[in-house]
Amino acid sequence: MDKERGNQASRIFGNFGSILRKCIFGILSIGPVPQHIAFIMDGNRRYAKKWKLIEGTGHRIGFLALMSMLQYCYELGVKYVTIYAFSIDNFKRRPEEVHYVMELMQEKIEGLIEEESIVNRYGVRVYFIGDLKLLSKSVRLAAERAMTATASNSKAVLSICVAYTSTDEIVHSVQESCQEKWDELKLLEESGAGYGLIGLGANEMNQGDDIISVTDVEKHMYMAVTPDPDILIRTSGETRLSNFLLWQTAHCHLYSPSALWPEIGFWHLFWAVLDFQRNFVYLEERKKVVQIPHSDTNCSSS
Ligand SMILES: CC(C)=CCC/C(C)=C/CC/C(C)=C/COP(=O)(O)OP(=O)(O)O
Secondary structure (H helix, E strand, O other): OHHHHHHHHHHHHHHHHHHHHHHHHHHHOOOOOOOEEEEEOOOHHHHHHHOOOOOOHHHHHHHHHHHHHHHHHHHHOOOEEEEEEEEHHHHHOOHHHHHHHHHHHHHHHHHHOOOOOHHHHOOEEEEEEOOHHHOOHHHHHHHHHHHHHOOOOOOEEEEEEEEEOHHHHHHHHHHHHHHHHHHHHHHHHHOOOOOOHHHOOHHHOOOOOOOOOHHHHHHOOHHHHOOOOOEEEEOOOOOOOOOOOOOOOOOOEEEOOOOOHHHOOHHHHHHHHHHHHHHHHHHHHHHHHHOOOOOOOOOOOO
């Protein structure tokens, strides 16, 4: 009887919360709604320490916070969400720590594609971004299954950066761009239209004869599946980017609440969006000033 009453009360509170959120999001939507929000989920271990929880519990509660945050973002109409789930540098942590985060990751990735998951509720396509070869076979296969299972979802996009750093992404992209150019030149040479370009040394090329362009590099980025983020939220009051989306955040609004990741909630998102809206005109102006025509080959600086 008591349990039933408890369930009833939590249903009523749940419904009230969701109506209140709808109203607040309705008001926020009068202003520009960000298309893409990225998150650095910092502070999971500190949360466990703060509350004297056993190791790993902070990350489990962090995952629940992530699910609520995704729901709020999709309710607000944010189409793209990107999260920094595990960096290449995180592999240098204690083996037991890497092991429990990877175990949690595999369990939760498998849960993501279940019928009643948030991904299916909001029609979310999932991408795993990074050097997936660095993952264990079981985590990599789970990630690939999730990407295949959600490939036809088109209402929203969740990019999960694992085994990721920005420098690795940029190097990988430059290598791919060079390989593509090399293959194109070889094809031209074979067809007789290459004018001996392959044999030319750097000294013999004219200035401005750049081999690869900004557009080429952008095309080969892992993150080419999404537009650049409008807001980057990093919890725990940290204001560093820690090698996350360095290429994509040139004009991004940074928001850094002091809450640890498992403590993040609706009001943090509300203030982040409001802050973004207050700076929107300035950010748009900055983008216009430094916009690069897509055929251009040289970088411009702001
Ligand atoms: C399937 C899926 C998306 C799972 C994600 C699970 C999850 C919450 C991963 C967070 C991983 C991580 C290294 C967070 C940083 O906190 P930290 O460990 O560096 O904590 P600290 O900042 O207190 O040291």
